Amino acid sequence: MAQLRRPPGGRDARIMLLAQCVDRTGTGVWAAASVLYFTYVCGMDARRLGLLLGVGAVAGIAGSPLAGRAAERVPVRWLLIGCHLLRLGAMVLLLMVDDFAALLPVVALICLAERAAKTLEMLFATRVAGERRATYQALFRSVANAGYALGAGVAAIGLAVGTTAAYRALILANGLSYVLAAVLVWRTREPSGRGLVAAKAGEEPAAPPSAVPSPWRDRGYLRFVLLDMPLNLDDSILNVGLPLWLVHHTGAPHAVVPVFLVLNTVLVVLLQLRVSARAEGALGAAAAVRWYGVTVLGGCLLIALATGAGPVVASVALLAAAMLVTLAELLRSVSSWELAVVLAPPGARASYLGVAGMSQSVQKSVGPLLLTGVVMAAGPLGWLGLGAATVGLGALQRRASLRRLEALAGAAGGAGAEPVRTVEASAGRTGRRAGPLSGRRP
Numbered sequence: 001m002a003q004l005r006r007p008p009g010g011r012d013a014r015i016m017l018l019a020q021c022v023d024r025t026g027t028g029v030w031a032a033a034s035v036l037y038f039t040y041v042c043g044m045d046a047r048r049l050g051l052l053l054g055v056g057a058v059a060g061i062a063g064s065p066l067a068g069r070a071a072e073r074v075p076v077r078w079l080l081i082g083c084h085l086l087r088l089g090a091m092v093l094l095l096m097v098d099d100f101a102a103l104l105p106v107v108a109l110i111c112l113a114e115r116a117a118k119t120l121e122m123l124f125a126t127r128v129a130g131e132r133r134a135t136y137q138a139l140f141r142s143v144a145n146a147g148y149a150l151g152a153g154v155a156a157i158g159l160a161v162g163t164t165a166a167y168r169a170l171i172l173a174n175g176l177s178y179v180l181a182a183v184l185v186w187r188t189r190e191p192s193g194r195g196l197v198a199a200k201a202g203e204e205p206a207a208p209p210s211a212v213p214s215p216w217r218d219r220g221y222l223r224f225v226l227l228d229m230p231l232n233l234d235d236s237i238l239n240v241g242l243p244l245w246l247v248h249h250t251g252a253p254h255a256v257v258p259v260f261l262v263l264n265t266v267l268v269v270l271l272q273l274r275v276s277a278r279a280e281g282a283l284g285a286a287a288a289v290r291w292y293g294v295t296v297l298g299g300c301l302l303i304a305l306a307t308g309a310g311p312v313v314a315s316v317a318l319l320a321a322a323m324l325v326t327l328a329e330l331l332r333s334v335s336s337w338e339l340a341v342v343l344a345p346p347g348a349r350a351s352y353l354g355v356a357g358m359s360q361s362v363q364k365s366v367g368p369l370l371l372t373g374v375v376m377a378a379g380p381l382g383w384l385g386l387g388a389a390t391v392g393l394g395a396l397q398r399r400a401s402l403r404r405l406e407a408l409a410g411a412a413g414g415a416g417a418e419p420v421r422t423v424e425a426s427a428g429r430t431g432r433r434a435g436p437l438s439g440r441r442p
Helices: 010-041 046-071 076-096 100-161 164-186 219-228 234-249 254-278 281-305 311-342 346-356 358-378 380-411 418-429
Strands: none
Touching: 010 046, 010 100, 010 164, 046 076, 046 100, 046 346, 046 358, 076 100, 076 164, 100 164, 100 254, 100 281, 100 311, 100 346, 219 311, 219 346, 219 358, 219 380, 234 254, 234 281, 234 311, 234 358, 254 311, 281 311, 281 380, 311 346, 311 380, 346 358, 358 380
């Protein structure tokens, strides 16, 4: 609570955190009600519903790079307000149409604007919070999870009523959250920096616009993004893999399934700040990538061991797996964004972060298919293979990130390369290794 009263970034950060809490509360309402709304109010079968959600997820992939590119030219604050109002308009359209063909572009627009808004929120945070962006990210995730939980509780009331009017009231509640979030964002001040992540008032990128590099031509950064995509699989494991495995391969009662999400929400709220404090900066983020793979492997081992087990053993094993997967999520939330920032050229970070933001969208589109079609189809060995592959990818990402930092330091001629010197000293030059999540700030 003390951190929330005095967050990194001061007044503007505090208002933005409140706006994000309001936004995520509305999103929680819609997330809990959307599938049932499309099924019972719009009359969709499973095939059309799957296609609708899949198209929306694919459209969301484009939201991050578009937002990052636009943020190089247009103030982030106004872009974010525009995204909230665009989502409001799409929600109003949902109340007016129920035809499948008409719903496709509406849902695609919602997903695109939502992904763009998330990227802009984090870009705003990295500018106002500066070097303390990891602390802000931790506060944001705690606030966001609390908002999701509150929204799900509100949705439960409408779902219990179950009428068409109740479903429409939930949509209006989500739309109201966008209005309130837009008003709160309007009360903030535009963070300085444009393409920069953090800059003093009036500071401009050192390079002219024509010399700003493109993330799509930067092989080193694209390699980071491609490796980051499978390192976001904790989301699909928690929301898809664990529930399906419990239902089809264990004797655990179905009532355990909602406990996974409750446990995840509580642990994120309680532990995110602590984990972020121990994995702050370039060195801590690189270490967190390695430990992400280890924790996912532990969760996969427990899932495999729960196969065919009775109610008590399977429940305990899967709940422990959910805890490890949540720990992996906490580590990933720190490492993914921090590395996306420090591995990008200082003068073009808005567009670079937009490309990095694609990782979660791609994972949401491909992750469930990978789990159901490959991992779960292979049985317990599939889970073991997934865990081992994640460990290998984490080690590869860490090594590639350290090399990228060294390259950026060489290109900068030593200017602004303080994080890299610390990484080099810990990763090879002196032969000493940092402990897990050492927490030493570069």
